[in-house]
Amino acid sequence: MRQVTEPPESSSESSAGESAARARRPPAAEPADGRGVGPGTAPAVEGVKPRESHADAAAVFEVENLSVRYAGKLAVRDANFAIDERRITALIGASGCGKSTFIRSLNRMNDLIPSASVEGSVRYHGQDLYASEVDPVQVRKRIGMVFQKPNPFPKSIYDNIAFGPRVLGMKGDMDEMVERALRRGALWEEAKDRLKQNAFGMSGGQQQRLCIARALATDPDVILMDEPASALDPISTGRIEDLMFELKDRVSIVIVTHNMQQAARVSDMTAFFTVVVDDTGHRHGEVVEYNETEKVFTNPSDERTEAYVTGKVG
Amino acid sequence: MPVEARIHFQEELSALELQALGGLDMVGDALERTLEAVLHHDIELASYVIADDDRIDGRYLEVRQGIMSLLARQAPVATDLRLIAALLDLIRSVERMGDQCVNMSKLVSLVGREPPVHPEIIARIERMGRQAISQVQQCKQAFARRDVELAEDLVRQDDEIDRCNREIFALALETGDDPDAREWGMTMMMMARHIERVGDNAVDIGEQTAFVVTGEFREFTDASHPEVIPPAVG
Numbered sequence: 001m002r003q004v005t006e007p008p009e010s011s012s013e014s015s016a017g018e019s020a021a022r023a024r025r026p027p028a029a030e031p032a033d034g035r036g037v038g039p040g041t042a043p044a045v046e047g048v049k050p051r052e053s054h055a056d057a058a059a060v061f062e063v064e065n066l067s068v069r070y071a072g073k074l075a076v077r078d079a080n081f082a083i084d085e086r087r088i089t090a091l092i093g094a095s096g097c098g099k100s101t102f103i104r105s106l107n108r109m110n111d112l113i114p115s116a117s118v119e120g121s122v123r124y125h126g127q128d129l130y131a132s133e134v135d136p137v138q139v140r141k142r143i144g145m146v147f148q149k150p151n152p153f154p155k156s157i158y159d160n161i162a163f164g165p166r167v168l169g170m171k172g173d174m175d176e177m178v179e180r181a182l183r184r185g186a187l188w189e190e191a192k193d194r195l196k197q198n199a200f201g202m203s204g205g206q207q208q209r210l211c212i213a214r215a216l217a218t219d220p221d222v223i224l225m226d227e228p229a230s231a232l233d234p235i236s237t238g239r240i241e242d243l244m245f246e247l248k249d250r251v252s253i254v255i256v257t258h259n260m261q262q263a264a265r266v267s268d269m270t271a272f273f274t275v276v277v278d279d280t281g282h283r284h285g286e287v288v289e290y291n292e293t294e295k296v297f298t299n300p301s302d303e304r305t306e307a308y309v310t311g312k313v314g
Numbered sequence: 315m316p317v318e319a320r321i322h323f324q325e326e327l328s329a330l331e332l333q334a335l336g337g338l339d340m341v342g343d344a345l346e347r348t349l350e351a352v353l354h355h356d357i358e359l360a361s362y363v364i365a366d367d368d369r370i371d372g373r374y375l376e377v378r379q380g381i382m383s384l385l386a387r388q389a390p391v392a393t394d395l396r397l398i399a400a401l402l403d404l405i406r407s408v409e410r411m412g413d414q415c416v417n418m419s420k421l422v423s424l425v426g427r428e429p430p431v432h433p434e435i436i437a438r439i440e441r442m443g444r445q446a447i448s449q450v451q452q453c454k455q456a457f458a459r460r461d462v463e464l465a466e467d468l469v470r471q472d473d474e475i476d477r478c479n480r481e482i483f484a485l486a487l488e489t490g491d492d493p494d495a496r497e498w499g500m501t502m503m504m505m506a507r508h509i510e511r512v513g514d515n516a517v518d519i520g521e522q523t524a525f526v527v528t529g530e531f532r533e534f535t536d537a538s539h540p541e542v543i544p545p546a547v548g
Binding site: 260261264296297298299300305306309310311312 | 320323324389390391392393394395396529530
């Protein structure tokens, strides 16, 4: 059985995939009319440049012509974009636009829904995520997920973290693994004296950081977050966002959020999804714009993005 | 069906824009009065302009406060954000133009009771003043209508002011030996310089208009790089 393994450092397969992904990306902050502050234009303002050009980043995911159906009904249609490695990518859009369906297709969570079917391809470090020989359990080890509502197991804090490594038969000092995961989840100081206590005794914000730490315990290189802070107060939300910044040195993060200011605050790239109603009245989601977050929130390319981010259309 | 949302915010933003653009009307009035005071050597009217500048300064503070409030409460993005950034710039230009009127009005009382007026210089001051008033109106219109072409036309208009300014300089140099006439000529050169600055501020507002529309900031003309010809509207 072929398994999803550590990201290959320099396989020809992945580098070919990356250059294809780059070719598909929109040009970074290039004015549509070729005027103004942009590379190569004469009256450029010195020192004004977009933060971190995403053209330099390698892709962790390359999504091509991805459509997802539930019971034959289209949920997401024809998504095409590359998600950068070790950056935070936000997925925004109104309810029902398919962003949760999309994020679930990045670690094969849709496999758990019997009626779901996926067309097109998702490549993870150049490897086809949906190839028949790929083990979905290994996929979820490398690509962790955190949900809207904190969902710790009804176990001790320690056992919550140790669960993944034990199931996967990971070798090593478990105490050390638990401490490392809790430290990376910014929870160690609060949890170290109550490791044997039930996780349900923690606050909502702590429970969510526990879930992030639990996802980190299997040493993933991607964390998918589906509205991770929508049930949390502003202080807990701030701590989750701080944590995301700390994590992005080592992991790529994809976050679905309804809070546009959160998307603007934390993400490097933003994908805007919208609901499209077809002739039969059926609604499905499509990607309208994928761009640098700064561009999306200062000068979006598509008027539907503009209407959504400014809140003119709900 | 899309639902209209954030109506209250949009209303607040529109009101703030009207308030800022109203500042340009105040500047237009101040310029009219200043020009009148200069041409007719009306010291009383000049002191009125100086006192009345407090209203323009007040408008500057009100709009600035309104912008701070919207930024803090509404977290504007995209076109809304660009408009707010442009309004902050615009109201600063309004305040500067008001100050130029004050500077000119102060010069009125400095030239003595019956100054030796050089008709060719005073005619150019009048032409410059009329031109500046027209540019203030034009930049307001361009901004309100988001009309980039009209905004870019301000550069062409501003050339007239710059030309008169250079001519006044040359005429002042030729004023002759009479110390009073020379002093008057120098004062008119300063006067012309202030009007020229008002014209530049109007062009700045034109640049902000283009920024709101296109999302790209660029100077219509760049004094430090005069060789760069600005691209035409496409």
